[in-house]
Amino acid sequence: MTSDFLRGHLENLLLAVLVDEPGHGYALLQRISARSGGDLVVPEGSLYPALQRLERAGLVASTWAAEGGRRRRIYRLSSAGRRRVRTAADEWKTFAAAVDRVMGGTEIRGMA
């Protein structure tokens, strides 16, 4: 899936993969990739500005921590972030179902 398509959804995806446990930037990226079966390719350079936007909105908090002998910035979901994930998930289900109703049965004649 293209980076442009993903850009508007990156923040909600990051919140979704933080629900179960906190993590550093690269770990979050790997969770998105693993959960999507490799179909979602996050523009990696946009990851940290997106995480800072989420911090600005009070949806995540972060701290430095030592992990495997390395100093990592660990992100965790705030209670506001948890509420946002629930809302975003509901909105997405409604949106995806509506788009599917419009596009799901479409057949383009003359194309395999």
Place this chain on the structure above:
Amino acid sequence: MTQLVDDYLAELEAALRVRGPARRRFLAECREHLLDASALHGPQEAVRRFGDPTEVAHGYDVEVATRRSMRATAGSVVGAAAVAGSTLALVNAADPQADAVLVWAILFFAFAQTSAVCAVLAVLQATAMRHTAAHSADLALLHRRNLATPAFALLTMLAAGGVVPGHASPWLLLPGPVIAVVALAQVMHARHLARAVGGAAGRVVRSPIGDLLTAVGWGGEHGGVSNLEGVRLLLPAVPVAAAAAFAWSMRDHGGPGASAVDAGIEVLLLIAGFVVLGRGLGLRRGAFQGMR
């Protein structure tokens, strides 16, 4: 770490405009990320996936500029509140026998209300911007509101000195202006980064009603209410201001006649302030202006 990753980080560092702890934090996070990615995919693929260093640096700079501008709003409001405290100390120390000079008194109320309105506008905008992407024109507007808040507070204190001359301890009078000057410096610092990152920004009109609805989580479609600006915003404000001024004056034993005069002065000040400052504060549009 391989030379390729080192070179990439050097390019990223050179492209970043933000300085200080935010810069060090970002570079440290990018370094760790590239180390992880190199171990899995090799350094060449790691830097390719991370993207063009100039674009990556720009994205981060914009985010830091937005965050600093919002923080400057808090500083600006604190600065104005500190000046208000010093102004009260000045008024309380005034000579009770001295006659208030009318022009200074009118200026005192005009400046105080302008500072308060700017503070409310800035706080509403900054709160709304927590939940939305910021454009350079929005940041420029926020900086103007942030600058006006402590600046008009300082003018209020100056006018208070003209209204009721007297003597007070410098330990009571000086902290307010000092804090306000620090706040102004913070706003200028944030403005400098935002300008460097966003370039020249056009003027934008931004409805305080729309910001209020976004701030309380009711953002989105509210028809014309959230887009009230210009005369449509001024018209409902006039009777509210007149009624408030009348009630305030009556409470101070002004009598109906004197209170009506006070209400009239308040309306004139409101309209004059709207005409003179409305465009700069993003409340009314000029030619070729957009609306957020």
